[in-house]
Amino acid sequence: MNRFKVLAEAEAATKDREGDYGSPRKNFERIAAIWNVILAEKFGDDYDYEISAADVAMMMVAVKLARLIETPDHADSAVDLAGYAALLQEIA
Numbered sequence: 001m002n003r004f005k006v007l008a009e010a011e012a013a014t015k016d017r018e019g020d021y022g023s024p025r026k027n028f029e030r031i032a033a034i035w036n037v038i039l040a041e042k043f044g045d046d047y048d049y050e051i052s053a054a055d056v057a058m059m060m061v062a063v064k065l066a067r068l069i070e071t072p073d074h075a076d077s078a079v080d081l082a083g084y085a086a087l088l089q090e091i092a
Helices: 003-021 024-046 053-070 075-091
Strands: none
Touching (some): 003 075
């Protein structure tokens, strides 16, 4: 798949998912809140960081990179990576 197709598919995916999950900012804020609860429970008083919506986007980029290390030709992961990178720019 060439770069233009990856970017076009990432654009389509982010539009489709907004219809399913709501605005990216609101969805990533919701994810961040849930992750913060989990981490606070796990680390207790030692946890003093608040994950942000932008942090969620960056961590999802990391997930996709980790998957691409195993299967660098997996087009869906490349599309998702491009989508999360674009969303990070919108959210940050």
